Structure formats: structure tokens, C-alpha cells
Amino acid sequence: SGAVHFTRNNLSAYIRSNVRYLVALLVAGFDPSSGPELHYIDPFGSSVPIRYGGHGSGINFCTPIFEEFYKPTLDKRTAYNIIQKCVAEIQKRLVINLRNFDVFVIGREGITKLDPINQVSLRAQLMGNPPPRK
Structure with missing residues (x-):
């Protein structure tokens, strides 16, 4: 979830700058304490944990x-x-x-x-x- 937070912050910072990125992405990882994670991040930097996606x-x-x-x-x-x-x-x-x-x-x-x-x-x-x- 650290990578998700970092990516969200950067995407939302770009919205307020002259640099424009239009991406939507899936970020997957494994946290030893909570297990597998999959997050969808939209072009505005919002994220939501999901069970499956594409x-x-x-x-x-x-x-x-x-x-x-x-x-x-x-x-x-x-x-x-x-x-x-x-x-x-x-x-x-x-x-x-x-x-x-x-x-x-x-x-x-x-x-x-x-x-x-x-x-x-x-x-x-x-x-x-x-x-x-x-």
C-alpha cells in the first residue's frame, strides 16, 4: 500500500501542475502482514482496493x-x-x-x-x- 500511496500522491500533484498524465492503473503487491493486495488507481489519483480487475x-x-x-x-x-x-x-x-x-x-x-x-x-x-x- 506504500506504492499505492506514493503513486496516488504523484498523480494528484500532476493534476495541479502543468504536467499532465492521463493514466489508470492496477497496482498489485504482497504485504507480509495483510497478504495480497490489488488497487485500482484512476487518472485523478483516487484509489480503491479491488479483488480482481483488468x-x-x-x-x-x-x-x-x-x-x-x-x-x-x-x-x-x-x-x-x-x-x-x-x-x-x-x-x-x-x-x-x-x-x-x-x-x-x-x-x-x-x-x-x-x-x-x-x-x-x-x-x-x-x-x-x-x-x-x-
């Missing part, structure tokens, strides 16, 4: 999936499967061809990159051959 036009297709399958106690494999459902929905419904989705886990151990999700990995999932674990 950006871009694809998030409109992912939000219902998150609402249906999210639980605070998800393990990495289940969370990865939820992201796969989102990517499959985005590729089915979005006009833009997005080829690869990088997946990262932020946790107690730090940041871990998982296998990317793409057409090949989704096809393997449908055929019952899940991608290798990292």
Missing part, C-alpha cells in the same frame, strides 16, 4: 467470468484456468487479434511468470493436455 476493451468480457469464478482462496492452477477462460472469451468476441497473454503471479515468494496463454495453449487445454507448470 484494463482495456477485453475486461468487459472478463468481468462476468471473474464474478462467477473468483474466490479469495484460489490456488495458482485454478486462477490460471480462470485467466484461460478470459483469454478464450476475448479471442472469441474481440475483433482485434491478440496473440499472447503473459501471466504473472505476485505473492509471498515474489513475482513468478507463468506460461503465456495463446492459441496453442488454449487448444491443448481443450484437448485435455494442460500446459506445463512452471
Whole structure:
């Protein structure tokens, strides 16, 4: 939450200066005392803690999936499967061809990159051959 506070302060300071930034972002981290955190920060520097989220036009297709399958106690494999459902929905419904989705886990151990999700990995999932674990 220290990074969130720092970012919020800077974004709100820029509003009152001649320097203009228009950003909306997600800040994720792990606090040893409170556990995992995810914050949405809007272009005005306001923030709110959220349980799940995303950006871009694809998030409109992912939000219902998150609402249906999210639980605070998800393990990495289940969370990865939820992201796969989102990517499959985005590729089915979005006009833009997005080829690869990088997946990262932020946790107690730090940041871990998982296998990317793409057409090949989704096809393997449908055929019952899940991608290798990292």
C-alpha cells in the first residue's frame, strides 16, 4: 500500500501542475502482514482496493467470468484456468487479434511468470493436455 500511496500522491500533484498524465492503473503487491493486495488507481489519483480487475476493451468480457469464478482462496492452477477462460472469451468476441497473454503471479515468494496463454495453449487445454507448470 506504500506504492499505492506514493503513486496516488504523484498523480494528484500532476493534476495541479502543468504536467499532465492521463493514466489508470492496477497496482498489485504482497504485504507480509495483510497478504495480497490489488488497487485500482484512476487518472485523478483516487484509489480503491479491488479483488480482481483488468484494463482495456477485453475486461468487459472478463468481468462476468471473474464474478462467477473468483474466490479469495484460489490456488495458482485454478486462477490460471480462470485467466484461460478470459483469454478464450476475448479471442472469441474481440475483433482485434491478440496473440499472447503473459501471466504473472505476485505473492509471498515474489513475482513468478507463468506460461503465456495463446492459441496453442488454449487448444491443448481443450484437448485435455494442460500446459506445463512452471
